[in-house]
Amino acid sequence: MGSIALLGFGEGGWGLSIASGILVTVTLALATLPIGLLIGFFVALGKQAEEPSIRLAANMYTTIFRGLPELLTLFLVYFGAQIGIQKLGVLLGFSGTIEINSFLAGMFAMGAVFSSYASEVFLSAFRAIPRGQYEGGYAIGLSYGQTMWKVVLPQLIRVALPGLSNLWMILLKDTALVSAIGLADILRQTGVAARVTKHAFLFYGTACLIYLVLAILSSFVIHAIERRTTASGVRR
């Protein structure tokens, strides 16, 4: 069989399973993004809090999840959650094996890693926003939450966007690790095809190219977002 037919959608072609892999990878990355951004934002808030105990807790979070290899974090979450829930099940009088959804495990592990890096990006973005912005917000009677939401956050996004788009690219690549816990993403599907057809170079090469295309597509989207956010900003 020619390589076109192997990658195609016809009889004996692996196109469909690879396409489903792409769907899984993209869904996982998109599902992780909001969690990671949200946790990262709050961890960044914690890192610049006046209360030392909050700072300590936030710094421990980043130290741990930036220091562990992503693969190990994934295994820790996957097997750890399995054991934890198993123990909980025994406590509640439920016996039998409980399987953890590898998609959820991947989402939490990637989210933890992403958020710890995102918190650093948000933190440096926070430092780029002058104190006067907060004071101005308070002076016109906005509460802390309102100042954050209506005054600081719109500016913060503009400053943090380059760093965050970098992290998105890293996230997209890191999702390939979930193939190690059996989630049928791009790498898993191409790996299966490679083992069955013995055309490993073709399929792993295709996987690499798909990731490249995803990166290029996301850079288009990021450029569009960047244009929008800079257009809404005041030129200084």
Next chain:
Amino acid sequence: MTESFLNARTAAISRPPAPAKRWTRTRIIGHVLVAFWAALIIGLLLDLYAAWDIVLIQTYGPKYWQGLVTTLTLVFSSIIFGAILSVPVAYGRMTKNKIGAAIAYGYVYFFRGTPLIAQVFLMYYGVSEFKTQLEYVGLWWFFREAWYCGFLAFALNTAAYQAEILRGAIQSVSLGQWEGAASLGISKFVTFRKVILPQALIVALRPYGNEVILMIKGSAIVALITVYDLMGYTKLAYSRTFDFQAYLWAAIIYLLLVEILRHIWDWIERRITRHLIR
């Protein structure tokens, strides 16, 4: 005696009273979070203590040490090889020669745009498809070994990242430095070596440190292509004993490794930027 007593008294009077530490909401949240972390860590340590099994430690302790040595040799050899390789790539990224620039750009784009794990798989499983050709050229001994494949994939990958670090650092040195040296009649090569590079390396130091840490973390991937590094032995220990402490020990070792390296790097940075502190 009385004087110091008076001083102490006036000091006590003149200093404004410390604001009462009240249990504000943020303070409570902070303490709860710290307590959560502390409980988690103490719980894990207690778990490790309760699960302490001397036979297990004696069996897998030396293996973990072996794995750690493998991880470190793999990371440092690929970083050094990558550093050598990054010089021509960085040169290609800065050259005005269109073909050279295109090749360097493509190289960097490919290795930075695809997952490291896919590159490692491509190098190990993919290249073995060309076994007969490689045997013919006499390179099969290299690509047969998972360690070498991991090493090559890592070196090529880190070369792309290091080339970008190098390029960014060199371009961060202002053009005036080149012009100043040229006006003194210093040749381009000497200018680069004696004027530009020392300034560029200070800028590059922090990204280089991050790259080393990323490589240490990324090296866990080789466990998936049957190399017994720290992660490889961890997986082995877990698959044999089904004891979760296998992963916990690995986590502790990796965390310690990264933290130690980070502190060493901070120390180096403080030391070589001494002359910049005013």
